[in-house]
Amino acid sequence: MEINAVEFDKIAREVFAPVYPVIAEQIKHKTGIIRGTCLDIGCGGGYLGIAMAGITELDVYLFDASQEMLKIAAGNIAGRGLEQRIQTLPGDVHKIPLDDNSIDLVISRGSVFFWRDRQKAFQEIHRVLKPGGVAFIGGGFGTTALKEQITSVMEKRNNNWREKLKKNIGENAVEGFAETLRKAEISPFEIDRNEAGLWIIIRRESF
C-alpha cells in the first residue's frame, strides 16, 4: 500500500485525533475486555491502541506493515512513557507473526479497506485470538457529529471523500464483509453499522 506516513500522521493528529478516545471507549463497552493483550492491526501512528491502553490494563502491540508508520508509533509510545505496556510489531495481517490463541483483543481502524485478501486476514485474526477473545475491526468516526466535522475538512483535501466513505462503510459494504466472513468460516460474527462507522465483531468461542 502506498501511503505517505508523515502526511498521514499529520492528518491523524490534526483532524482525526478526537475519534480515537471515543472509539476506544466504544470498544471497551462492547467487548468488556480490559486485561491481557491487545493487537492494533494497521495501527498507523498507534493512536487507537494508545487510547485503549489508557482506559484499560491491556498490554498492546502496535502492528503495521509500514516501518515508517511504526517509527512514528514508537515515538508516540516513548513520548508518553508507555514502553512497559506498548510495543511495536512489524508485519502483514495476512501472516501475523504471533502464536495461535495468544491475543485477548484485536482492534483495527481504517486498515481493513487496504487488505489484499480479507478472507485470509480474518482467518489469521481468528487464529491469534484466545478462546473468549474478541476482534473489533472496521472504520469509523465514533459519532455522527465527529464524522461530519472530519468530513468537512477532508472533502476539501479529497474530492472523492464522501464516495470513498460510502464504498468503505456504507450500507452496501455490509453484505460484502458478511460474505467474506462466511467464506472464511468464521462464526460467530456481527456487523455493527450506523452513520458513524462500520465495525465487524468476531468472538472466538471458548473451548
Ligand SMILES: C[S@@+](CC[C@H](N)C(=O)[O-])C[C@H]1O[C@@H](n2cnc3c(N)ncnc32)[C@H](O)[C@@H]1O
Ligand atoms: C488509514 S491507515 C489507519 C491507521 C490507524 N489505524 C488510524 O486509525 O489512524 C491504514 C494503516 O493500515 C496499514 N496496513 C495496510 N495494509 C496492511 C497489511 N496488509 N498489514 C498490516 N498493516 C497494513 C497501513 O500501513 C496504514 O498504517
